[in-house]
Amino acid sequence: MFVGLTFTINFIHYFFIPDIKFALHSFIYLFNFFIFMFVVMLFDRDPERMNLTTYKTLLVMIVFQLFVLLLFPDNDDVRASGTFNRSNQLAYWCVLTAAMLLVLKRRMRFTIIDLAAFAILTYMQMLALSKAGIVVFFLLFFMFVFSPNMPRRYRYFVLLFAALFSISYVGNAPKIYDFFMGFDAVDAVSKRLGTFGKQSDDTPEARGYMRLVEYPGYLLIGAGEGAYYRFGRQELHSGIATLLFSYGIFGFGFFIAFLASAFYRLSFFYTALLVPIFLFGLTHQNIRFSFFWIFLAVAYAGHFFKDKGVYTETVKKGKLANKARE
Template sequence: MMIKEKLSADKVLLLLYVVLKPFYFFPSGNPQIADFIMLVLITYSFLFRLGRINRRLGFFLFLTLLFLYDIMMVNGIWAIALGGEMDVFSSTKWYLYNGAVMLALVILFRRNPQEYVKWVFLATATSLLVQAFILVSGLSPDSDEFRQSLFFNNPNQLGYFGLLCMGICLLCARFVSVKTIPLFIAIGTAFSIIAASLSKAAIISAVGMYLVFLLLSIKERTGLFWMNLLCVLVSSFTVFFIYLYTNENVLSDASIYTQIEERMVSLGEDSDDNLAARGYDRIANHPEYILFGAGEGMYERFNSSISLELHSTLANLFFSYGVMGTVLFILVMYGAVRGHRLVAWYPLAFQILYGLTHNGIRETFFWIMLALYFVTAEINTRQIKNGGDLLEKNLTNMRN
């Protein structure tokens, strides 16, 4: 894919952030190198690119700020009520940060939506290729482990990263002109990374997302179905075979394919494959928190099978911030996707599916996806008013 647009400082910062995001050099819960780069981009967007706020952006901004205010209020009140326990308030910073990322990118992308969405695709595909190279070269600290984490803190983070990258690439490709082969290679590379993580939730969600994409390819991308399938299979198997034959421990013990099969066959049988083991039981055990929320942190307060956070995006929001916080978050998501045809929601839907067993709301790429939904909905609506559907024009370009 050729990028002919002028290379600006904000694009360089965005590329650096996306490529460096998977590298966790500091302890979990602390800002990483990529986050400091994003802070510069946030500052730049709000100071120099804010511009005029129309009604749609203003309403989306209002919903986001209201959601963030609810997070601060609930965690702040509980921190005071529990005797100044700041552990309950500490998670607030990640909601504020991710909300700022989403809004800053919306502001930035609205200047030239198609150009920036195309740039996000390029940055995401580049990041996937970098991680695939690390995987096959054995450069990661855990290269001898069966479940790969690369430079993340745990394998589930790697799997979720791959899933989000796949979703972002598929979303971008619906609304900007993306060459077919780079798109399918990006999907195959994402599959390889997800499979190496052996995250059951990520594998199931990725397969489901790709199947929906294949079905849409039959309907919308006439002539691309078999090229799609071939490129994805070739790119994913290439990464796998290189990984298989460069990792001596995998060769001597079990192939990655056997591990995937064992993980999927044991679905529902492992100790954490039930609702109680994911922390859902605390909702039933503590109905008093349903309305206002219990805040996040000090999980030993609760009667639950686990003493950690609730391993679910929506369930954690519901228990931690109550009905109001959950409704506000759903409204933020709806505010982002509003204006899209229902069929375009599927990349986000499979992120939510993954989030049924993992709390993925603190992953910044999730909020970047919401920013992309908001911007692509806006430009698609604008294009339709001018006499054409942006998606249909892009599909025509892909066929050609």
């Protein structure tokens, strides 16, 4: 229903204002919905095999992206972009990849490989220097550490390292602080966060939020995604706000209903992963990105697994009981 509504609203606006973007954005949502359905269909056929294949592919993608960043640095920009056009796209990809990594572990414990993969994603997020990406990755870090999949000894190790860094940054530990700041990526992140709220693009006006107040009628009927010159110089820099403004409360409601149906009766941990993703989307376009719809499909595939969730002590005891019976 959401995709159908995007076509309806966009083509009505296209009839009066022939901007090709109205049509393109409708087809983007249709394309992404087909991707979602295709991935779900693959998981439905063989959940365990598809989950393992996706997990291995994700690890390969992480390593490949790291090699691109290291071997082909962006000499013209201090912010890395890797295989993407912009650094913010790389930052969002790191957020989605980390979230997908957490989902793909399902009933399995984290291994040293998972810790290494998350560390690489953290490093690439630091190179991207996206303020939104850095902030939400802090949240993902805590979700990663306190995930039921995290072995206790790994959790203590990561928390010890994080505490050491925090004490050196906030407290009076100049030697440790100088050690961490000696890494260019850490120093760059520190300086980048120091500009938070001080740059012109950090304001609601720069992100395009004021059009929600200045043109409230579109919150009901939807402004469509196109002909942005009607409201300002550029499109609204927010995924959630774009849905609300472009497709009205009904389109926004249909999208929320779609998410609710996809995550219904899944582990709460899966649903919680949407929080950092949509926090990133408060200042960036994040709904159109096809990788986001793949994440939704991978999370939805949790319905095809018997335990429908993450690793828990209950699952562990159940496995031990089954072995005892054998």
